[in-house]
Amino acid sequence: MAESFDVEYDIVVIGSGASGKSAAFEGARQGLSVVVLEKAAVQGGTSNFAEGQTAFESSEQKARKVPDYNDHYPSRTEGFNRYMDYSSKRCNPEVVRMQVNNTAETIDLMKSLGIVYTYVGIYAYDQPAELNTFHRPEGLGAHMQEVLYKACVDAGVEFFFSTPAKSLIKDGDAVVGVVAEDSDGKAIRIGAKAVVIASGGFGGNDDMIEKYSRFQSKNIHHIEGLGTDNTGDGANMAIAAGAGTWEMGCLMLIPTAHERGLTSHISGAGMQPVLYVNKKGQRFWDEHCALSFADWGNVLAAQEGGVGYAVFDADQVAHLVADGSDIGLGDFIEYHQKLVNLPMEIDEAVAEGVMAFQADSIEELGAAMGLDPAVFAATVERYNAQCDAGFVEDFFKQPEFLRPIRKGPFYAVEMNSAVLVSTGALHVNGNMQVVAAATGEPIPGLYAAGMDAGGLFGDAYNLDVPGSANGFSHAGGRVAARHAASVIKG
Numbered sequence: 001m002a003e004s005f006d007v008e009y010d011i012v013v014i015g016s017g018a019s020g021k022s023a024a025f026e027g028a029r030q031g032l033s034v035v036v037l038e039k040a041a042v043q044g045g046t047s048n049f050a051e052g053q054t055a056f057e058s059s060e061q062k063a064r065k066v067p068d069y070n071d072h073y074p075s076r077t078e079g080f081n082r083y084m085d086y087s088s089k090r091c092n093p094e095v096v097r098m099q100v101n102n103t104a105e106t107i108d109l110m111k112s113l114g115i116v117y118t119y120v121g122i123y124a125y126d127q128p129a130e131l132n133t134f135h136r137p138e139g140l141g142a143h144m145q146e147v148l149y150k151a152c153v154d155a156g157v158e159f160f161f162s163t164p165a166k167s168l169i170k171d172g173d174a175v176v177g178v179v180a181e182d183s184d185g186k187a188i189r190i191g192a193k194a195v196v197i198a199s200g201g202f203g204g205n206d207d208m209i210e211k212y213s214r215f216q217s218k219n220i221h222h223i224e225g226l227g228t229d230n231t232g233d234g235a236n237m238a239i240a241a242g243a244g245t246w247e248m249g250c251l252m253l254i255p256t257a258h259e260r261g262l263t264s265h266i267s268g269a270g271m272q273p274v275l276y277v278n279k280k281g282q283r284f285w286d287e288h289c290a291l292s293f294a295d296w297g298n299v300l301a302a303q304e305g306g307v308g309y310a311v312f313d314a315d316q317v318a319h320l321v322a323d324g325s326d327i328g329l330g331d332f333i334e335y336h337q338k339l340v341n342l343p344m345e346i347d348e349a350v351a352e353g354v355m356a357f358q359a360d361s362i363e364e365l366g367a368a369m370g371l372d373p374a375v376f377a378a379t380v381e382r383y384n385a386q387c388d389a390g391f392v393e394d395f396f397k398q399p400e401f402l403r404p405i406r407k408g409p410f411y412a413v414e415m416n417s418a419v420l421v422s423t424g425a426l427h428v429n430g431n432m433q434v435v436a437a438a439t440g441e442p443i444p445g446l447y448a449a450g451m452d453a454g455g456l457f458g459d460a461y462n463l464d465v466p467g468s469a470n471g472f473s474h475a476g477g478r479v480a481a482r483h484a485a486s487v488i489k490g
């Protein structure tokens with residue numbers, strides 16, 4: 001029996017972030033009727049917080065010719081190989097090919113809508129492994145998403161806010177629509193010739209983090225207001241409809257001071273490659289790893305309790321205030337930004353008892369942190385001796401970050417790992433069609449993009465190619481809608 005619907009569109013898009021709006025805009029440009037269902041009351045999702053996106057062989061790279069750092073802009077071939085190598089070949093080559101071939105188009109499209117790119121290069125100025133793929137737009141992600149939203153509306157896309165998609169409607173093997181809940185809580189059945197899942201992954205869902213990631217969900221923190229609506233709804237609906245997955249447990253993690261945001265100076269200080277100890281009071285890694293926030297986030301999440309303590313002495317605090325950070329975090333904590341609020345923020349955190357510690361001796365600091373003071377003091381002594389020798393052989397730390405801990409008062413900040421988004425997701429092919437777990441064939445009528453599409457990453461987010469997630473979201477959404485349009489138009 002034919003399905004009955006309350007309303008029908010050519011394409012139904014689930015989620016209004018970068019991937020959803022890119023799909024919607026492309027569908028509308030192809031002359032199709034498109035609706036975007038958005039769970040939140042506003043558009044944009046976590047894409048509003050992105051600072052920039054990756055692209056290969058873009059018009060901006062070509063115009064600039066020589067980047068500020070490293071020696072050249074990468075080719076698509078270099079990009080392809082970097083994704084494959086970084087993931088130990090755990091990426092889906094079809095998806096990686098889609099990425100390197102379609103991200104440059106995003107730059108031209110956004111420029112045609114009025115976006116101006118102010119910088120093209122690497123993300124962290126101190127990270128020599130990065131490729132020069134990061135395109136930073138004026139006004140960052142929030143402006144870009146606003147511009148794309150307006151373009152969608154002008155092109156005739158309809159947006160239903162506060163209207164979460166709940167399940168997919170199937171007819172045989174094919175997906176033919178979506179059940180959504182309107183703002184009054186009423187179910188609406190929406191017919192579609194194609195459905196694009198673009199609901200931003202499951203970073204806001206602790207149960208899914210526990211189930212799919214290699215970390216304990218209790219070790220993964222959330223930053224207030226960032227991605228809490230991204231609860232894996234799209235992935236769960238697709239899995240219920242027979243979809244396969246690809247490296248589903250991959251998360252984009254970032255170190256933050258306990259209960260502090262990304263721009264706080266205490267978080268900025270804590271993510272420097274200073275001395276770090278674990279709950280046993282011992283060093284556990286080469287802290288130089290913090291140059292990639294994503295790698296350092298993974299390392300911290302794997303520690304006991306998901307905790308690492310960044311340890312400073314008075315000289316280091318003075319250095320971070322007067323000279324600025326040794327490493328940056330994009331626009332959140334700029335490279336060499338003077339962390340002038342640090343002393344005040346430490347005082348506040350100590351007073352509030354939120355996992356920042358201050359003491360006049362190393363032993364007292366260890367005791368305040370709940371560590372064995374003797375073990376902690378031995379760790380600091382050994383580290384200082386190795387700093388003096390200019391070679392920290394325990395984990396072969398880079399010499400430029402060797403700063404001994406000698407001058408009181410002494411400080412420690414508890415650093416946790418917070419999730420920005422999940423980046424492992426549904427199995428898609430190079431057209432962003434969702435692939436069935438049972439058959440390995442595309443599920444007719446079903447697409448996924450952005451953080452709901454897997455295959456660009458292995459088990460860790462790749463910061464060697466900065467801006468990958470946002471670049472992927474824009475490009476993948478467009479490719480999905482383009483393929484859907486070709487099927488719909490026959």
Ligand SMILES: Cc1cc2nc3c(=O)[nH]c(=O)nc-3n(C[C@H](O)[C@H](O)[C@H](O)COP(=O)(O)OP(=O)(O)OC[C@H]3O[C@@H](n4cnc5c(N)ncnc54)[C@H](O)[C@@H]3O)c2cc1C
Nearest residue numbers: 015017019039045046047050051165200450451467469470
């Ligand atoms: C602070 C921060 C900074 C970042 N910076 C960068 C960066 O500089 N570069 C980069 O590449 N990446 C960055 N990212 C990652 C960024 O999230 C991705 O790059 C990408 O933009 C995600 O796009 P998306 O469309 O998949 O998801 P989102 O933009 O998160 O959109 C998903 C949308 O789906 C909606 N939704 C969820 N469930 C449903 C449902 N059931 N029904 C309807 N709608 C639903 C959500 O409300 C949301 O609006 C950052 C992330 C954060 C949090």
